[in-house]
Amino acid sequence: MDRITLDGINLTLANPIELPLRWVGDEELLRQLLAAWMVIDERDIPFNPRLIGKPGVGKTTLAYAAAKRLERKVYLFQATMDTRPEDLIVTPVIGPEGTIQYAASSLVSAMISGGVLILDEGNRMSEKAWASLAPLLDDRRYVESIITGLRIQAHPDFRIVVTMNEDSSTFEVPEYIHSRLQPQLFIDFPEAEEELAILKENLPFASTSILNYVVQFLQRGHAADEPYSVRDGINIARYALKMMTATEKDPRELLPLAVERILGEEALRYLK
Amino acid sequence: MPDRLYLEQFGNVHALPILHYRMEFAHLVREAFETVKPDCIALELPQTLEQQFLRGVRRLPEISVLAYHVAAQSVFLIIEPADPLIEGARLALENQVPLHLVDIDLDSYPSHPEQLPDSYSVQRIGLEPFYREVAKLYREIPPGEEDLRRERGMAYRLRQLSAQHERILFICGMAHLERIRQDFDTPQAQPLTRTRREGITIFNLHPECCHEVLAEYPFLSALYETRRSPLPPEPAPGGPSLRKSFNAFELILGGKQNIPEEEALAESVQRSAHRIGPEGELPDRQKIILRLFLESARHYRQETGDKVHFWQKRAFFRFARNYALLSRMLLPDLFQMLAAARGCLDDNFAYAFFRLAAHYPWQRDVADIPTLRLSAAELWSATKRIRFRPREQVRAKGLSRLKMMNRKEEKRPGDWLEGFDDPYICSYPPEDLNIEEYGRNLKRIGARQLSEEASKSEPFSSSLLDGIDMRETLRNVHEGKIYVRENKRLKSGVGCVVVILDEDKEGAKYPYCMTWLGEHAQESDMAFYATPPTDNIVGPGISRCEYGGFLLSYPPRRMVDVWHDPDYRYALSKSEHLLMAALDYSLEKDVVYAAAKSPRSFLKQHAARLGKRIIYLPLGSLSPVALKKLRAFHILYGRDKRDIAKDYIW
Secondary structure (H helix, E strand, O other): OOEEEEOOEEEEOOOOOOOOOOOOOOHHHHHHHHHHHOOOOOOOOOOOOEEEEOOOOOHHHHHHHHHHHOOOOEEEEEOOOOOOHHHHOEEEEEOOOOOEEEEEOHHHHHHHHOOEEEEEOHHHOOHHHHHHHOOOOOOOOEEEEOOOOEEEEOOOOOEEEEEEEOOOOOOOOOHHHHOOOOOEEEEOOOOHHHHHHHHHHHOOOOOHHHHHHHHHHHHHHHHOOOOOOHHHHHHHHHHHHHHHHHHOOOHHHHHHHHHHHHHOHHHHHHOO | OOOOOOOEEEOOEEEEEEOOOOHHHHHHHHHHHHHHOOOEEEEEEEHHHHHHHHHHHHHOOOOEEEEEEEOOEEEEEEEOOOOHHHHHHHHHHHHOOOEEEEEOOOOOOOOOOOOOOOOHHHHHHOHHHHHHHHHHHHHOOOOOHHHHHHHHHHHHHHHHHHHHOOOEEEEEEHHHHHHHHHHHHOOOOOOOOOOOOOOOEEEEEOHHHHHHHOOOOHHHHHHHHHHHOOOOOOOOOOOOOOOOOOOHHHHHOOOOOOOOHHHHHHHHHHHHHHHOOOOOOOOOHHHHHHHHHHHHHHHHHHHHOOOOOHHHHHHHHHHHHHHHHHOOOOOOOHHHHHHHHHHHOOHHHHHHHHHHHOOOOOOOOOOOOOEEOOOHHHHHOOOEEEOOOOOOOOOOOOHHHOHHHHOOOOOOOOHHHHHHOOOOEEEOHHHHHHHHHHHHHHHHHHHHHHHHHHOEEEEOOOOOOOOEOHHHHHHOHHHOOOEEEEOOOOOOOEEEEEEEOOOOOOOOOOOEEEEEOOOOOOOOEEEEEEOOHHHOEEEOOEEEEEEEEEEEEOOOOOOOOHHHOHHHOOOOOHHHHHHHHHHHHOOOOEEEEEEOOOOOHHHHHHHHHOOOEEEEEEHHHOOHHHHHHHHEEEEEEOOOHHHHHHHOOO
16 A cells, blocks of 8 residues: 655555446547546646446446546546545544554545546435535646544546436436536447447357347337446346356256346246 | 638639538539639539439529439439538539539449548638648558549540530549549540449438438538528528417417427527628538527527536537547537537437437428438448548438437427316426425435534543544544534424526516416425416427426425515515515425525515524535536426426427
8 A cells, every 4th residue: 555645744645446347339439538537738737527327328338448448547436325525535544552543545546646536326425525625626627634633635637437327316416516526427228230249259169059049138218218227237147157167057947047037027928 | 812712723624623422522613613703613523314314403592412323222312402412513504614523333343441631721721732631641551442543534524525625624532533633644545334224313401311311411501502502691580480489369269379499490590690600601501600609509598498608618519629639520520519519518409419419491291202211321221321521420310219219299380278277276296205205305405414513522531522633633632632623413304495596687578477276285285486387388288388487385285375475575576476475484483585586684584483493504605516416497388287297398
């Protein structure tokens, strides 16, 4: 873990993450995210985009792929309902000799090192937590830690992206945060060809016929506005393949069982 | 000679180097025509197409598609106004100058996927430096055999023409001009080429396909076309609106007016044509985008009642600029602008933007020649392509994937008014569920706010209460005490909810005041003020209204008409009216009042006298997207409309 001293206060920085994710979906979306982060002058400031879509459509993967395209360190912060402002910035922890030490969150670590922060499921956070990010998301680009009294300025290379699920709890962010989280990039369910490519990328050991079968199932689900995502498709195919190894049955025979176990009985009507 | 124009001269040939299908070059053709005053115009098109091509040019401003088959492939040539070759042909016909198509006709020609600079740079730096750079780029690309054959053929024809005419204006793609110039100086043999081509057909392009297959999007083409002739007078403000409305008496009398959507869009085109620069000047593409944005914002406001904020406008232009720059262009194309409209505003704005961008006033689906539907996918698939025009293949890609384009439209003007025969009105159930859920959410927020106000921290004495208050402990670390926090629970519940989206101080914007009783035990009674239902028709028997403010009261079936209740005569505005009713009907102590401004102290005192309390929530602390979803609601004329409403409600 790296340490840094800011205005006489020692901060422990979080480590960036490395994930085996590759974006095989719509290249235009990747370009849109990069366009949102782009600056054309040192006086220009980047956007703070948000990625919106149903669960499992690849929002985090897209954000990670775009950050890697920029060759930056990637930090991830999973927001929850009980995320407090100090969790987002600096948290005091008790050191080995009973002393108080300060741990910088992944957000602050990304700000200091000029990395990319993916704020996952941002809509789950309370307004209070969002309020602490307000100065970071506008021209000021800093955060204030109440616990340490520090004002931490973001590195010019720092970028942030917020992912949000498109369900009933989405968008519950107040107006002043809404105007700071622009633009909104919508990720829809992929087309059949893209869906097959994503499945192939994740399950390179599966036969194309099984993946095609899963894609057809998913496409029928999308047409009926069901929330079945490509992540569900991967799980279905993976489960069927594992069962095949265990039972030596044909995986196509096992697919209804896999669909039922992953998505429930009501999903069986989309199998043909 | 105008600064932007540049002509290559060899012999008596004045050659204008162009990029195909770009509006800036179409305008430069006009300038070149004025400057050279030619007695002959030569174009980089094969003579075999001449007859049908000229028929298409004469049809302008209506757009035509010239089509023929080569083996199993279909070849299309779109005849649209903002193209330099088409402009050259038009000028020749209008001024009765002899026109010659000097290219040779080949059955196969390879496509060139080269990336050319944005034609907008001609506006800023002029044609000469632009052409020098592009010519340098082409010098590094070895020409194909087909290119060389075409260039020699054109040089041969130009030599023939130069013997017969004094000043020839030759309009030619930048890729070929340099070599044609060299070939012109050396005697050429007559090229062996096809002299006739059978099966060339000309079609009228279906208006719904214009946005996909035109190289310049229809709005820009329409502006170019409007500015070709003397400008018509600028439309006066307050013309036709895109909000489909009707007069109730007219409806009763059976008189149904035509709804002038086309007129409203055509007015936007005319107004924009005036405001993108002085008459006769090269239209500035950047200004065209600005006008498209502003006119779309106006339409968006008419239809949805939502205003485009300055920060949204700024975000749109910044994001669209970045998107274009990443594609190595100076200005965004239509797809990029639509993506920016959707990302920086919303789907409804993107729809308004698309509808205007795709509007070309002169195109009709019925014409004196057969009408053809053509999609970008057909043009660029493996078997069908446009031949003569090298252009980026990605330009229109993806437009049809934007689902918001599938909004239903009237089959004929006045069609939707026929659904208003049923005298019974009802609501749209998904919206009822939505507003009930939002009301419950506001009650939770109100209760939480009261609880937080009542919570306190104190030094630890005997009980940990609700846990250690870390922040307070650290803040007072010098005291050596541990602070604990007590979260107080709200003792009473929240009864009624009032949301004021717009105070409507003038009293004219939201004249429709109603009191509705809940249909079943799970639904609240409701009082609201809104825009009149006759003002915005969105489907057959379906009206769209916008709330100015509303009151939700649970349990249902208790509310009498609050708007005529003399108890509330002291209310100064509709919002106060609703708040007084809420205080009156609330069975619980607390009433949530969400508005931009807190209520007058008189109302707080009034609440106290009734033993009630007002929890004020500033409107800015609520989600604007959730409020926007809530703000519009629909009134259905007859219960049968509930089955079809989802197809029309957006």
